[in-house]
Amino acid sequence: MKYMNLYRGYEKRKEAIDKRISSIIERSQFVFGEELDTLEKELANYTGAKYAVGVSSGHVGLVLALLALGFNAGEDHSNKEVIVPAMTFFSTAEAPSFLGMKVRVCDIDEYFNMDVKKLESLINKNTAAIIPVNLFGQCANFDVILDIARKNNIFVIEDACQSFGASYKNIKSCSGKLGDIAVTSFFPAKPLGCFGDGGMVFTDNEEFYKNLKQLRHHGDEGGMNHVKLGTTGRLDNMQAGILLEKFKGFEEDMTYRRNAAKYYNEQLKGIVKVPEIAEYTQSVHAQYVIQVENNRDEVRAKLAELGVPTALYYPHPIHLAPILVKKLGYKEGDMPVSEYASKHNIALPIDNDILKEEQDIVIDAVKKVVK
Numbered sequence: 001m002k003y004m005n006l007y008r009g010y011e012k013r014k015e016a017i018d019k020r021i022s023s024i025i026e027r028s029q030f031v032f033g034e035e036l037d038t039l040e041k042e043l044a045n046y047t048g049a050k051y052a053v054g055v056s057s058g059h060v061g062l063v064l065a066l067l068a069l070g071f072n073a074g075e076d077h078s079n080k081e082v083i084v085p086a087m088t089f090f091s092t093a094e095a096p097s098f099l100g101m102k103v104r105v106c107d108i109d110e111y112f113n114m115d116v117k118k119l120e121s122l123i124n125k126n127t128a129a130i131i132p133v134n135l136f137g138q139c140a141n142f143d144v145i146l147d148i149a150r151k152n153n154i155f156v157i158e159d160a161c162q163s164f165g166a167s168y169k170n171i172k173s174c175s176g177k178l179g180d181i182a183v184t185s186f187f188p189a190k191p192l193g194c195f196g197d198g199g200m201v202f203t204d205n206e207e208f209y210k211n212l213k214q215l216r217h218h219g220d221e222g223g224m225n226h227v228k229l230g231t232t233g234r235l236d237n238m239q240a241g242i243l244l245e246k247f248k249g250f251e252e253d254m255t256y257r258r259n260a261a262k263y264y265n266e267q268l269k270g271i272v273k274v275p276e277i278a279e280y281t282q283s284v285h286a287q288y289v290i291q292v293e294n295n296r297d298e299v300r301a302k303l304a305e306l307g308v309p310t311a312l313y314y315p316h317p318i319h320l321a322p323i324l325v326k327k328l329g330y331k332e333g334d335m336p337v338s339e340y341a342s343k344h345n346i347a348l349p350i351d352n353d354i355l356k357e358e359q360d361i362v363i364d365a366v367k368k369v370v371k
Helices: 007-011 014-027 034-047 058-068 091-098 116-122 142-151 206-215 237-247 250-268 296-305 336-344 356-370
Strands: 051-055 081-085 102-106 127-130 155-159 181-185 199-203 288-291 345-348
Touching: 007 014, 014 237, 034 051, 034 199, 034 237, 051 058, 051 206, 058 091, 058 155, 058 181, 058 199, 058 206, 081 091, 091 102, 102 116, 116 142, 127 142, 142 155, 199 206, 250 288, 250 356, 296 345, 296 356, 336 345
Parallel strands: 081 102, 081 127, 127 155, 155 181
Antiparallel strands: 051 199, 181 199, 288 345
């Protein structure tokens, strides 16, 4: 068994994907092109955002989002602070750090997302932005986050790298309504994944949209007239074409994925701590993460012996990441909920095409090992 069997997602659309790839090669339309234009329009329409900009990865999308908000490359941002959750992929904190901004860390709640009860105490005159993360596919508590941000005139970037297709109170993730800018990733393991790296940035703000279009292409406003310091941050046309074909069955895939997560919950509740989903969000279950009380590494090793692969999300919280420990000034014990999660979380196999028989193997193995 694979932790994620991504080939099956290709196999069920093989003819359409192969045809699309062949067409792009025949036209030699590799950078920009009709596929990218169409994908941006379709995904903007799906989410309800006014604008969508294809980018080369979720991480690049986060950097471009900060640049588009006016935190320009090459300028001193050392007095600007960005608040991120302690439990997230490194990139959430890496992007503002890369631009020389100071990262402040907020502990998480029972849903693995930013604990809004602790957020306001982190706000000060230097706070420039909040980057809430929709971890494992479910949205953070955006009503509270946006209220705090508006009261303090702070930007909000929705880190939706794991939540494309999710919703918050019937508002789609990446809609441009849950912050000033939203960023998602199309890394192959995501619910909507391409065949390499890719991502997209969404916004309802025309100025930010124009900035993003320039910034992903070296700040070029057209005709090699470079008006900003940007980067090579485009989503290539081949990946856009692949995503167009995969997107055609996306809603069906997410229904299947949600049912798979529900089946795990039903079978594993009371055996391990299963993931809780907040009443205000519909998750896409980008990962299915359980918690075990003791001997997490031993449990993983025994599951592996029974043929069940697992993963860790994440082996350490952001404030304890080796490169950031000294820079941020935090220590072990500062973020207790995130630190507990990093020591007790186990991600079980899940993807858009996981078979019930495979889930049964996982469930039986977990019951055997934990009991």
